[in-house]
Amino acid sequence: MHLDDAPLAEMTAERFAAVLAAKTRGGDVLHAITRDRSLDFFVVYSSLAALVGNLHQAPYAAANLHLESLVRARRASGLPGLALAWGGIGETGYVVRSGLTASIAHSGLGLVPPDTACDALGRFLSRKAVSAAVGYVDWDRMGRILPALKAPRFAGRPGSAQADSRDATEDFRERFARTDGEQERKALIGDTLTALTAAVLQMPPDRVDRGAHLADLGLDSLMGVELKAGLHRVFGCDLPVMELMAAGSVAGLTDRLHRALKG
Ligand SMILES: NC(=O)c1ccc[n+]([C@@H]2O[C@H](COP(=O)([O-])OP(=O)(O)OC[C@H]3O[C@@H](n4cnc5c(N)ncnc54)[C@H](OP(=O)(O)O)[C@@H]3O)[C@@H](O)[C@H]2O)c1
Incomplete structure (x- = not known):
């Protein structure tokens, strides 16, 4: 890697290209000269900066994303x-050598x-994973520095309302x-269904109005298919999407599930 951190507005084309080159040209050359060989592994090291973005590191994030797309194409x-997109590595490497441990911790890593x-490397190699991120992340702390973490595409991250609902x-x-x-069983079904519906709607469970029609909560037909899959996974019940929508509300669906699970 080659790092040259600066706000994007201060970046020149030359500085940007230099940061890109180590990873993009390095990766492309290794790909080109090994394409016709029988390799066991082709591993590239990306960074969490490519996943979440990082102020002052736009070209570094771009360079890592290039490597990740090279791997997907391969x-x-x-x-x-x-x-593998690393968070921060301890004991050795650039972060430790450059005395960045404290500022990394401040950003939530x-x-x-x-x-x-x-x-982790061995595990992901044996699973034949394509890409993965490995790190210890305090998402709340990081979210204070990187507001982009509140974007819907991060709704499923650990600790988010959606992930909590899933758990x-x-x-x-x-x-x-x-x-x-x-009554206790019905209450449990209701709470679980509310958490499941909240996960599909990407909202906190306490904001799901159990009496409101699912369509009024914003559940469209695509989300209906997702909810149907969730009902199968969690409750072991197969309900057609039409019947699911006809049940009306979370409360109505709770009654329907309660009857089905009684059997
Ligand atoms: N350390 C971390 O916390 C961390 C976090 C996220 C991602 N990563 C990724 O993990 C990888 C390794 O990080 P590290 O901390 O181990 O780095 P490092 O200790 O600084 O080692 C970087 C290596 O890259 C080589 N290199 C640098 N510029 C090059 C260039 N223009 N062309 C060819 N080789 C060049 C260096 O060679 P010389 O020794 O000959 O200079 C060195 O062997 C990097 O790709 C980095 O993006 C690391």
């Missing part, structure tokens, strides 16, 4: 490839020890089996 044509990083639905069957009493 995999699409049957060649090996893995792109913890440092990953090299042996943990190597374990709340995962252990439904176990909790249902442990719950006695019709």
